[in-house]
Amino acid sequence: NAGVTQTPKFRVLKTGQSMTLLCAQDMNHEYMYWYRQDPGMGLRLIHYSVGEGTTAKGEVPDGYNVSRLKKQNFLLGLESAAPSQTSVYFCASDRTGGGSPLHFGNGTRLTVT
Amino acid sequence: EDQVTQSPEALRLQEGESSSLNCSYTVSGLRGLFWYRQDPGKGPEFLFTLYSAGEEKEKERLKATLTKKESFLHITAPKPEDSATYLCAVRLNFGNEKLTFGTGTRLTIIP
Numbered sequence: 404n405a406g407v408t409q410t411p412k413f414r415v416l417k418t419g420q421s422m423t424l425l426c427a428q429d430m431n432h433e434y435m436y437w438y439r440q441d442p443g444m445g446l447r448l449i450h451y452s453v454g455e456g457t458t459a460k461g462e463v464p465d466g467y468n469v470s471r472l473k474k475q476n477f478l479l480g481l482e483s484a485a486p487s488q489t490s491v492y493f494c495a496s497d498r499t500g501g502g503s504p505l506h507f508g509n510g511t512r513l514t515v516t
Numbered sequence: 517e518d519q520v521t522q523s524p525e526a527l528r529l530q531e532g533e534s535s536s537l538n539c540s541y542t543v544s545g546l547r548g549l550f551w552y553r554q555d556p557g558k559g560p561e562f563l564f565t566l567y568s569a570g571e572e573k574e575k576e577r578l579k580a581t582l583t584k585k586e587s588f589l590h591i592t593a594p595k596p597e598d599s600a601t602y603l604c605a606v607r608l609n610f611g612n613e614k615l616t617f618g619t620g621t622r623l624t625i626i627p
Contacts, residue, residue, distance in 0.1 A: 407559070445520065445617030446560075446603070462614065493559050502548045502567075502607060505615070507559030 405429055409494050409508035416484040416515045424479040424511050426494030434500040435477040436461070437469060439490040440510070446493065452477055453500060484515045519543070520606055522618035530626050532593050537621045539604035540586040548607040549587050551580050553600045554620065560603055563589075594625045 410425045428435065437449040448461030452471040466488060468480045477496075481488060491512050495505040523538045539549070548567055552560035564573040566582040573580045577598060579590045589602055601622045605615040 443619060445619050446605075446615075447617075448614055495559070502565065504550065504562035504565060505552075505560070506562070509557070509559045 407494055407496055407506050407508035409492075409511050411511060412509070413512050414514070416481075416513065418485060418515060420484050421480070421482050422484065422513075423481075424492055424494075424513075426477045426479070426508060427475055428477075428494075428496040428506070429475065430496060430498070430506065431474070432496035432498050432506070433474075434497045435471065436495045436497075436505065437467070437477065437479045438493045438495065439463065440493060441490050449479065449492075484513075486515045489513060489515045520604060520616050520618040522602075522604060522621050524621060525619070526622040526624070528624045528626060529591075529594055531595060534590070534592045534594070536591070537589040537602055537623070538586060539589070539618055541606050541616075542585075543606055543608055543616065545608050546606055549582055550605045550607070550615070551587070551589055552603040552605065554603055555600050563602075591623070594623075596625045596627050599623055599625045 407428045433454050436451040438446040440446050447463050449467050450461050450469040452458050455474040458469045470478045491510045493510045494508045497503045497505050519542045521540050551563040554560045564580040569584045571582050577592050581588045601620040603620045605617040
């Protein structure tokens, strides 16, 4: 049982380049989330989804887009990367969104130069 | 503004030396407080959920408690494998998808 899988694990981008981070979960969870983690700051919610075909903005959505075409997958896109988007990105999922614990992937470390 | 503050930022203990980590919050309408463990290069791993003041949860050497303004994660006779960063997070109310995370306490257990 893989849980939540993120690809890639590492990526280096130049300013202005675009990329997509992939997240897949095999637990049949309805809710999926994208967080970023920066030194000295708590995990911050970028976007989330409450089910297939839905997306919503979180705390820090600017510069990112997401899609949830299939229940098991949640994609995070950066259209024009900026150095401020250098971070570790975590995908998470949970069953109900109403208090069930989050299951996290192992993160993608992104550096934008 | 809703805030979650964890202290200390870092803690070094000798193996077997018990201590506590603190998570204080200034939110209204708390509907759940979560503790996670995060190892270097990994995603956070769920430990406990606490819902009401007075509630306690235990798992091996860890015990989490909750009051109206803070939560403690007590570590009894820790071992080196307990070394990790411990995160707490609060959820404001059912249906609100935003978890507010603290910045974590980095715990090191010295053999």
